Amino acid sequence: MPKKKASTRKTKNTKIKKPEFKLSRQQKVVLGSFLMLLGVALLIAFISFLFNWQADQSTLQDFGNRDLVAKNWMSKFGASISDFFIYNGFGLAAFILAGLVTLTGVYLFFAFKLKNLFKFWFWGLLMMIWWAVFFGFFAEKNAMLGGRVGFEINDYLQDFIGLIGTSLLLTFMLIAYLVFRLKITPELIGTYINTKKAELKDDFETSKTASAPPATKTYEEEDWVSEVVTKKETSNIQDKSTPTPLTLNKEVPKPVPVAVDEDVQMEVETVEEEEAEDTLSKKLVKDFGEFDHTLELKNYKWPTIDLLKDYNAGGGGITVDQEELEENKNNIVSTLKNYKIEIAHIKATVGPTVTLYEIVPEAGIRISKIKNLEDDIALSLAALGIRIIAPIPGKGTIGIEVPNKNATIVSMRSVIASPKFQNAEMELPLALGKTISNETFVVDLAKMPHLLMAGATGQGKSVGLNAILTSLLYSKHPAEVKFVLVDPKKVELTLFNKIERHYLAKLPGSEDAIITDNSKVIATLNSLCIEMDDRYNLLKDAMVRNIKEYNVKFKARKLNPENGHKFLPYIVLVIDEFADLIMTAGKEVETPIARLAQLARAIGIHLIIATQRPSVNVITGIIKANFPARVAFRVTSKIDSRTILDSQGADQLIGRGDMLFTQGNDLVRLQCAFVDTPEVDKITEFIGSQKAYPDAHILPEYEDAESGTGLDIDVSERDKLFREAAEVIVIAQQGSASLLQRKLKLGYNRAGRIIDQLEAAGIVGPFEGSKARQVLVTDLVSLDQLLNN
Numbered sequence: 211m212p213k214k215k216a217s218t219r220k221t222k223n224t225k226i227k228k229p230e231f232k233l234s235r236q237q238k239v240v241l242g243s244f245l246m247l248l249g250v251a252l253l254i255a256f257i258s259f260l261f262n263w264q265a266d267q268s269t270l271q272d273f274g275n276r277d278l279v280a281k282n283w284m285s286k287f288g289a290s291i292s293d294f295f296i297y298n299g300f301g302l303a304a305f306i307l308a309g310l311v312t313l314t315g316v317y318l319f320f321a322f323k324l325k326n327l328f329k330f331w332f333w334g335l336l337m338m339i340w341w342a343v344f345f346g347f348f349a350e351k352n353a354m355l356g357g358r359v360g361f362e363i364n365d366y367l368q369d370f371i372g373l374i375g376t377s378l379l380l381t382f383m384l385i386a387y388l389v390f391r392l393k394i395t396p397e398l399i400g401t402y403i404n405t406k407k408a409e410l411k412d413d414f415e416t417s418k419t420a421s422a423p424p425a426t427k428t429y430e431e432e433d434w435v436s437e438v439v440t441k442k443e444t445s446n447i448q449d450k451s452t453p454t455p456l457t458l459n460k461e462v463p464k465p466v467p468v469a470v471d472e473d474v475q476m477e478v479e480t481v482e483e484e485e486a487e488d489t490l491s492k493k494l495v496k497d498f499g500e501f502d503h504t505l506e507l508k509n510y511k512w513p514t515i516d517l518l519k520d521y522n523a524g525g526g527g528i529t530v531d532q533e534e535l536e537e538n539k540n541n542i543v544s545t546l547k548n549y550k551i552e553i554a555h556i557k558a559t560v561g562p563t564v565t566l567y568e569i570v571p572e573a574g575i576r577i578s579k580i581k582n583l584e585d586d587i588a589l590s591l592a593a594l595g596i597r598i599i600a601p602i603p604g605k606g607t608i609g610i611e612v613p614n615k616n617a618t619i620v621s622m623r624s625v626i627a628s629p630k631f632q633n634a635e636m637e638l639p640l641a642l643g644k645t646i647s648n649e650t651f652v653v654d655l656a657k658m659p660h661l662l663m664a665g666a667t668g669q670g671k672s673v674g675l676n677a678i679l680t681s682l683l684y685s686k687h688p689a690e691v692k693f694v695l696v697d698p699k700k701v702e703l704t705l706f707n708k709i710e711r712h713y714l715a716k717l718p719g720s721e722d723a724i725i726t727d728n729s730k731v732i733a734t735l736n737s738l739c740i741e742m743d744d745r746y747n748l749l750k751d752a753m754v755r756n757i758k759e760y761n762v763k764f765k766a767r768k769l770n771p772e773n774g775h776k777f778l779p780y781i782v783l784v785i786d787e788f789a790d791l792i793m794t795a796g797k798e799v800e801t802p803i804a805r806l807a808q809l810a811r812a813i814g815i816h817l818i819i820a821t822q823r824p825s826v827n828v829i830t831g832i833i834k835a836n837f838p839a840r841v842a843f844r845v846t847s848k849i850d851s852r853t854i855l856d857s858q859g860a861d862q863l864i865g866r867g868d869m870l871f872t873q874g875n876d877l878v879r880l881q882c883a884f885v886d887t888p889e890v891d892k893i894t895e896f897i898g899s900q901k902a903y904p905d906a907h908i909l910p911e912y913e914d915a916e917s918g919t920g921l922d923i924d925v926s927e928r929d930k931l932f933r934e935a936a937e938v939i940v941i942a943q944q945g946s947a948s949l950l951q952r953k954l955k956l957g958y959n960r961a962g963r964i965i966d967q968l969e970a971a972g973i974v975g976p977f978e979g980s981k982a983r984q985v986l987v988t989d990l991v992s993l994d995q996l997l998n999n
């Protein structure tokens with residue numbers, strides 16, 4: 211580079227001395243405008259000549275005859291001069307001459323430095339001759355293309371060096387032009403191709419179509435048209451023409467230093483650095499659109515609503531029994547009257563399972579007095595599950611919830627079909643059920659961010675879990691959410707096995723995605739902790755704060771997959787019987803769960819834990835502290851209710867999906883949406899029968915102390931998959947950890963350890979940097995011998 215600069219400077223000096231003629235500014239302007247117009251006239255004449263040359267032949271012979279009218283748009287002058295330059299001269303290449311004349315005019319008119327102009331003339335004339343010969347060579351018969359000069363030179367050349375010689379000479383001249391004028395060298399082309407093959411391909415395509423030509427053309431165009439603009443502009447054009455490949459930017463501007471304006475270049479460089487990444491992602495988005503995470507399962511069809519049963523098909527919604535309402539109202543009023551509590555106003559809201567009677571007591575009545583009458587009111591109404599809310603938060607009334615004699619089932623279908631769920635702009639919308647005022651209740655699991663569920667046996671927990679999972683199946687694409695299901699009861703979640711390759715995540719190497727074995731739970735939880743750490747690293751790298759921002763950035767193609775970035779699905783961990791797990795594994799599960807619960811919200815891992823026994827040794831302080839969102843189905847004692855909700859109330863529920871939900875402050879009474887096993891079966895069948903990913907989502911490898919891997923020679927400490935791995939390596943004759951990862955579905959760490967053990971056993975050679983290790987055993991027979999010894 212510096213050499214080149216020096217040489218150009220030298221030439222500058224020598225050239226500056228040569229032109230001795232001096233024109234005044236006025237003369238330059240006049241001459242410049244004349245030449246510009248002349249150039250334009252030539253251009254018009256030439257174009258017109260292409261259409262009218264035959265008709266104007268006669269005028270050429272008789273130039274002086276005023277009766278003869280030429281068809282050329284520039285009349286006889288046009289016809290004659292075009293005949294001279296095109297027919298008798300250089301053919302189509304004569305257009306270059308018109309360009310050069312115009313360019314000279316522009317240079318003079320705007321007082322640009324003339325040294326560049328000489329270069330243009332030099333190369334322009336050479337080009338003109340080359341094109342003339344080229345056209346003459348290919349279109350000997352059409353004199354218009356190559357002109358007489360083209361024809362004659364061709365004729366001359368072919369007499370001496372023949373057809374092949376002429377074509378080789380033309381090729382050589384073309385190469386010489388490309389190298390000298392456009393500075394295109396094989397190295398430049400090599401780096402151009404190597405930097406980003408795929409991107410470049412598209413670059414070429416787009417540049418062809420969008421007429422933003424590659425380097426070659428830019429210069430050509432500049433030759434004839436645009437070199438006249440200021441150097442500042444020139445450098446800008448070049449910047450624009452090569453925006454994408456980052457490394458390429460360093461290469462292509464090489465010719466730019468020829469331009470004299472050093473200040474401009476400084477500026478360009480800084481702008482380039484700042485904008486490069488941005489423009490790269492913008493360009494990628496422009497070319498390919500946003501990253502589509504659903505692309506692999508592009509034709510995935512969401513389960514349809516008719517897979518769900520309509521439990522109220524005949525009745526159509528809640529049936530309000532007027533008599534029952536009246537009776538309850540009278541009972542409430544009279545019971546309260548017995549205790550000298552006068553009521554000013556009473557209002558009933560009928561829900562699916564309970565009716566809420568809101569009462570406004572007369573002034574001066576103490577609320578605690580009403581609250582204490584809970585049991586008496588229950589007695590007088592002869593009903594279970596009465597709950598008094600005094601006062602109803604934010605309303606200034608007292609609520610008495612009385613169960614309906616005939617509860618209405620809230621079908622999953624009705625909540626899924628509700629606009630509230632359909633239009634929910636949530637990350638992980640859960641349609642839990644309906645409130646007491648019969649409104650669909652939808653919450654965002656991502657905001658909770660974890661959910662604790664408790665309820666005595668048979669009160670609706672499993673149905674609740676199914677409702678949650680169904681909500682997610684109806685709202686999320688398989689690429690967006692993955693479930694880790696833990697089901698110690700072994701029967702509750704088995705149906706979800708069918709969607710293993712769509713929605714489930716599992717440990718590498720494990721057969722079943724649904725975890726029923728408690729010992730595996732520990733590995734899974736720890737694996738999720740590793741996933742969490744990995745995701746945090748990715749987030750840190752991407753300089754974003756949570757998974758949502760990360761995915762937005764990834765989709766906008768601002769994160770390079772080559773640096774490990776990928777679209778991150780949400781992971782929902784569901785544990786159906788937590789008490790059982792804590793009893794058998796204790797601290798070992800508590801610690802990773804607490805860790806996940808504390809940290810995982812930002813990176814999209816959410817926990818849903820259900821338990822039958824909400825006692826303090828199951829739901830410990832540390833777990834409670836990290837699960838602000840809780841669902842309580844009916845429990846058997848006030849103590850259990852306190853453990854789960856921090857207040858009583860769950861013991862007064864009526865069961866069968868009647869539940870209380872809290873997200874840290876108010877309690878909301880809900881009727882859980884009901885989804886039966888056959889419905890879940892249908893949905894999973896529907897999803898499972900569609901095209902799936904090759905495997906379940908693989909979680910990171912976790913090795914606990916007992917799973918028996920150790921390094922080195924001790925045969926007893928070899929990995930369980932050692933032999934299998936050895937066979938894979940010997941068959942493929944390639945000693946790489948990534949091969950094992952793929953074939954045996956192992957995590958990176960474990961595969962690496964196996965490779966170390968294979969090395970110790972003399973099956974593969976030592977580490978050789980980026981190359982795969984050498985395999986020292988040639989076939990399976992030799993491997994058998996080696997291992998049996």
Ligand SMILES: Nc1ncnc2c1ncn2[C@@H]1O[C@H](COP(=O)(O)OP(=O)(O)OP(=O)(O)O)[C@@H](O)[C@H]1O
Pocket residue numbers: 619620665666667668669670671672673674822866867868881882883884885
């Ligand atoms: N939301 C609901 N609407 C109507 N009925 C329900 C609802 N939820 C549960 N039920 C009824 O209660 C029964 C028991 O529900 P479920 O199996 O969910 O209980 P569970 O709490 O999971 O019990 P276990 O802990 O023993 O598994 C169901 O078979 C169903 O008949």
